[in-house]
């Protein structure tokens with residue numbers, strides 16, 4: 001049966017290599033939500049167990065505690081509503097076996113990430129076949145999430161007949177036939193999302209509609225975010241990052257676009273079976289040799305300064321007061337000068353990020369602001385317009401500039417009103433960028449978070 005998908009403002013269309021793609025049918029503005037969908041199954045990562053409700057993912061309010069399942073003592077809930085819903089959805093088929101399963105050698109042999117997937121696959125099987133009849137034709141012929149799941153493409157590794165992860169099943173539940181487990185598992189790896197709040201990952205989730213609709217690009221024009229509502233299952237919203245014209249394909253990133261080219265290509269090939277040819281990959285592939293970073297600090301400083309200057313000229317005004325760029329992103333890749341190729345090296349971004357993080361916590365603040373400014377330039381170059389990581393980093397820079405002002409005042413060794421004014425200008429400049437980017441991405445995840453922090457910073461800097 002050919003499934004029909006109808007949505008306002010977007011349309012599924014044939015794609016030459018990816019089976020299908022989703023395109024806009026009307027003009028869309030940055031911030032528009034093109035999909036709002038629920039998960040078929042989710043599983044918290046180990047570090048979040050007991051810190052969030054296993055059903056709705058809400059963290060308990062201050063002074064409140066989660067209560068644990070009396071059967072396995074391994075699932076935690078914010079109340080009986082969530083516990084009952086989870087019990088009927090899948091936990092009744094897993095509870096009695098859970099502890100034996102997680103202490104088994106098969107489970108212990110898995111990587112941390114694969115353990116989460118093994119639990120999620122077990123939950124998903126319980127959910128798709130609530131009566132243990134394992135009738136795949138019935139499960140795939142409806143119009144619900146389960147049938148949408150069966151309409152997904154299989155992952156590349158499963159075409160080679162890879163084994164499915166071990167399954168958790170309570171002794172009284174019927175054993176899942178191998179063929180069924182393999183069939184479901186074959187759509188698992190490449191249709192699996194990392195669920196996050198304020199860009200910190202906390203769970204894995206299967207969202208069949210989102211998987212069905214969106215292809216990958218390392219220069220995506222959309223991004224997924226997650227909406228946590230107490231007593232309900234988590235929802236995914238797909239937000240448009242920039243203005244879109246009718247007919248444009250809508251894409252999301254399957255991985256972090258700022259990862260090194262080789263890492264991205266390897267992961268996309270292994271997990272999804274394709275070679276990415278987006279404009280970022282094409283540009284990075286055209287750079288045949290990435291030179292090592294210069295050894296002497298003065299040359300490194302010059303490299304940072306040139307990167308900031310280049311990005312300011314072509315993409316985004318990194319510093320307040322500079323002339324805004326007139327070019328566009330595409331042109332930035334076309335004219336990226338070989339003298340800057342060293343910044344594309346695998347270690348440049350992680351090292352810079354670490355240096356910024358350390359100095360912004362421990363000081364000195366001028367070093368933090370200097371590293372953070374170069375990191376902003378690199379993010380703006382590598383990530384697409386309004387990508388949420390740019391906004392989060394701009395917010396960190398705002399706070400760092402503010403902390404530098406306060407530290408100067410408190411120590412009594414402030415370097416004068418001119419230096420304070422420059423810091424205030426910088427803080428306001430970063431605040432405006434953070435507001436634009438995070439405003440387009442919109443509310444998501446746990447309560448509070450970056451939008452609340454932006455509100456606080458705005459009142460400190462303008463009131």
Ligand SMILES: C[S@@+](CC[C@H](N)C(=O)[O-])C[C@H]1O[C@@H](n2cnc3c(N)ncnc32)[C@H](O)[C@@H]1O
Pocket residue numbers: 015017018019020021152153154155190191210211212213214215216217271272273274275276277
């Ligand atoms: C989650 S699905 C995306 C939806 C898919 N196009 C469909 O028709 O169901 C992921 C699969 O789509 C294909 N795909 C996604 N992005 C692609 C891209 N940029 N280039 C080529 N194939 C892609 C790959 O086969 C991948 O395993």
